[in-house]
Amino acid sequence: MLVILASISYVNLMLCSLFQCFVSYLETMGAGGRMSVSPSKKAKLEALQRVPYSKPPFTLGQIKKAIPPHCFQRSVPRSFSYVVYDLTIASIFYYIATTYFHLFPSPFYLAWPLYWALQGCVLTGVWVIAHECGHHAFSDYQWLDDTLGLILHSCLLVPYFSWKYSHRRHHSNTGSLERDEVFVPKQKSGIKWFSNYLNNPLGRLITLTITLTLGWPLYLIFNVSGRPYDRFACHYDPYGPIYSDRERLQIYISDAGILAVCYGLYRLVALKGLAWTSCVYGGPLLVVNGFLVLITYLQHTHPSLPHYDSSEWDWLRGALATVDRDYGILNKVFHNITDTHVAHHLFSTMPHYHAMEATKAIKPILGEYYQFDGTPFYKAMWREAKECIYVEPDEGAQNKGVFWYRNRL
Template sequence: MFESPTDKQGGTMGAGGRMSVTTTKAEQKKNLLQRVPYSKPPFTLGDLKKAIPPHCFQRSLLHSFSYVVYDLFLVLVFYYIATSCFHLLPYPLSYLAWPIYWIVQGCVCTGVWVIAHECGHHAFSDYQWVDDLVGLILHSVLLVPYFSWKYSHKRHHSNTGSLERDEVFVPKPKSKMAWYSKYLNNPPGRVISLTVTLTLGWPLYLAFNVSGRPYDRFACHYDPYGPIYNDRERLQIYISDTGVIAAAYLLYRVAVAKGLVWLVCVYGVPLLIVNGFLVLITYLQHTHPSLPHYDSSEWDWLRGALATVDRDYGVLNKVFHNITDTHVTHHLFSTMPHYHAMEATKAIKPILGEYYQFDGLPFYKAMWREARECIYVEPDEGTPKKGVFWYKNKF
């Protein structure tokens, strides 16, 4: 397991591998995994906000809609090419074309999902009803209960890094790990775990709260009277369910008219890719060997928000509207539109210093490393900070 110096709070090395050009590759790898500080930051949220140009907080309805139009245009173009041209290709090109379509369409539709996510944060426009209407339509088409997710995701942002109250990808202490976990702590076991997580993780989370925070009774995103929601939110959960049911009925009618195989090829497989990327992006944003988690004795909102990591997905950063490489800023200022987040990130990085974590490891390699290294969390032995938990993997 990667181990870093315990309680190291200072030094000239910045988190995320920001070091001088004289360091070796081995040193860069070591310092990339150096634990970020967990003590109270020497700056406040107000200090960070002052460093960001004021226009970064301005939401433009026209600018935001331009991304919706652009993404949906690409979706229609790829759909037209697949349904009008693939059957004209000679064998075996016609069969090779479909996997390319699935990947490209899935990536673009993930960008559509991100825009709906932005609506849920009221970062799309200055009008809450516009944000909710756009978010409801876009998420329903992707079979996501918009308001249900919006409220649980809001609680995630309010409790990031808290072992008791965070909503998603909440790590467990070693004592609460399932009995079979140690038998999956090997390459074949990781392949199985990652495959299940990326294919079934999202629907299992929505339907059964798998990987979510524990509640005192059964929790489901489709249940208006479940423990996730309060009385003021229940009507909107019904609306979310209605949106998903309407979308599912439309898909049923399409399957009757076009055939189930056609629907799976055109819509079903790209949706699986959307779900997979959604789970992977969220997992990698909050899972890293250098990041702490806190119990109630140590947690506070700012330190929890900083316990996240920016990642590099290459060209997909733009396709995913930079939700991947500006996630730290997003957790600090979630109502900021995505098209200003990169500028804001550059503005606050000098203030964040070692509290900012960026990992440029390709996401497919990072996925495997985190699955190997980040199994459970425990406080360090012999440290007075018993409320600060770190990822470990030794059974």
């Protein structure tokens, strides 16, 4: 009974959040798009103000000292409680959809998109927990983290070890134009000829639609938006340039996990049909993939953030070249991966349930080097797609290795 009541409360909160977003959007459009996103125009301008790019006056050790020591402690029971909670809510949504939706009159089949949205959000939270396993932030036991991460990510068609290693390199090279692994911005000379035709509202809508629906599989299969390699790079290829010799066996294990889940889906289609499987599993998976791309994109794409070439880049400045975002109630659903991302990049083995406390502790140390943008994510997505097309150094600047986003083609 308590679980059912909790799930009802959870749904109510999410629906209220979605309704508030919709009302906010209508109010903004009613004002001709001139309303400030934040409570004051000053706050909006501050969110877009460039963060410092010079070497910070503090060290990683000083930042760590500001964080209470218990924030670095990982608890197996507490970590598992989030897994159990998420999977319980997902099971309730599944039970409701498969037990009652077919009883509704045909106009009520609009319930399926609602199920996809809610279930997709919950499963994004499950994906985040598996992501923590990849960072060894779930427990003190590497074997436990890898076992759970492999199971959870495989069920969401993510090659666990393959992504774990490429994501680790992303954390090691954040903000580097040469070595970062994901959402590496292009310089103006690398912009394709057709970009001019997409630099308009319709073109941005098409680009965002493709990015949110196909972006994740395109990245895994073809390394789209990833760093350039001298040959074909694919997360499923054990002998691809992304991985070292000692990592290849685990890439095979990742592939085996994906094949096992694909076989299970094949059997499910044979038993229940393609339509049933698509509604119950495929729809939520599309939502998960869309949020993964959107969250990552907005964490590393912002008009205020610098990127660096090899002449200027260092690890700490790269880790600070990220931004915390506000997703409303979804912050909790996504286990605060959205609004504690700066702390996560500084200390990736810290469990998510301590990240908010750690963020509050480090903000006074970081000062202007900490970036938070409270713009609603659906507005930020559109703004960043418009403003952040390529990067270039400032004209006449002494620091030619510091690059900023531009949008004039």
